[in-house]
Amino acid sequence: MVAIETMARIPKEARGVLKEVAARWADVADGGAPVEVKPLKGAMTNLVYEVIWRTEREVDRKVLVRVYGDGVDVFFDREEEVRTFECVSKHGQGPLLLGRFPNGRIEEFLHARTLSASDLRDPEISALIASKLREFHGLDMPGPKKVLLWDRLRNWLKSAKNMCTSDEAEEFSLDKLEDEIAKLEKELSGKEETIAFCHNDLQYGNIMMDEQSGIVTMIDYEYASFNPVAYDIANHFCEMAANYHTDTPHILDYSQYPDVEERRRFVQIYLTSSDEKPNAVEVEKLLQSVEKYKQASHLLWGLWGIISGHVNDIDFDYMEYARQRFHQYWLNAS
Template identity: 65%
Template sequence: MTVKANGFLQGCLPEELKKVLRSVASELGDVIDDMDSIQVVPLKGAMTNEVYQINWPLNDKRDLFRKVLVRIYGEGVDLFFNRDDEVQTFECISKHGQGPRLLGRFSDGRVEEFIHARTLSAADLRDPDVSALIASKLREFHNLEMPGPKNVLLWNRIRNWLKEARSLCILKDAKEFRLDALEEEICVLEEELTRDDQAIGFCHNDLQYGNIMMDEETRSITIIDYEYASYNPVAYDIANHFCEMAANYHTETPHILDYGAYPGMFCALCRGPT
């Protein structure tokens, strides 16, 4: 068994997770006779959670395996988003058929359908053909009917993050990052960018390449990880995705954007999906 370095899966699976996996297996028509037969493979790339591919042998075919994904919730992320809201969003999107199915839940995480697709790279976002596929899928996402109020959350979320930053920063750092000036800048941006005719939709709000998967055979796109998803101006979600085209999180300086990679005027998302 491959195990998690920090001890969550060190040596054996937690009893609660074992129970959930047995239940999931049963619903899928499988039986897990021996927990030692389960393979646990850490997956790279997640930023706010830890994710693992869980495999168990099929009942009558020991050389074939069922695959599911186990997501362990990260610690301290409640500063950035509400986990209960994220779980509700995941469940609803799953029911809409727009993401992996929710297979089971436990106190520290959940079990999801394993998507047989590859995660995109930074370079993929700038491929015109891939960009067109993302544009089409993003339009479907923006048109999702999600429960709850459809109010724009962008500005309150930024202000809440600024409040947290002020509480965590020492005076020297607060001055260096000009935190006192940011409140005024937020107000200016909100006034300048809020329009009555603005299209409001359900936005992902974190559409970087690690949150987009593509099936190589069918070329179908799946958008994953909805921690920051909420109703917002559709234009904001597209603009944020443009900024992500300038990012590469697999470098030694992931926080520095390369604006030379920013999309040109003929980007597929600018043209809109066909």
């Protein structure tokens, strides 16, 4: 039987939904009571748990319980995020939604391993991610195909200003960022951009892989929206500087940012479809766009860090993370 103190980590309302989920499975033993609850590390917006039941077979039943972080509704519309989750699932991407409770949900547990930071540098795994990202960008999702990036940046900047002390606002140069956002938008927005439904948070912890089949699955669509595909790729490259499973998960190592050959290989695979291969001009054009959009990624996640530092109590040094993202932005600002 699972320890009482361990099960107590799961909200009371969620425990009732877990019973309902277990009741759907005739092979669950012990009267439907879970035998183990495991906190999963690496999540920075929510608390995530693996819940396990014993069964009459050799294979246990498992689900994933996601408890929403406090105050994070400033980042996205939770109802819209759940609708996205359901729609992506219907397209055969990601886990199924098994149940909901007031401050979280219960998801299908994918029997695949979550990638590690080093996996992103593995050429074979990186190729699988590139192909999967192209597939994800091709999803026929509802809603206006309007870029969200610039409105999100301005909204998060407004929230950060409202939360920050005067010293924090000065440290992060918040009074300068509205002009920086406008400058980036003017430089990057154009009719030739490819707009698609983007993940917008493609860090290694949001990618899973079935070792036997080699199938890659992208999970966690809280920040997903229509955006330029170059931004989504740029954001993925920026995430290669992170390792959220160390003693200092907030520390970024930009020596791990992919070099030009790694970036070119990823983009080339991304642009390759079943019936044609991209020419050199297409590859270079997207590569250049990606490198410009990494500045937007630094700004966005820098603001995310500031806001999270004020609203989230997960054990993560959000403010230091924000400092590093802004430092990278100003290093590359023209």
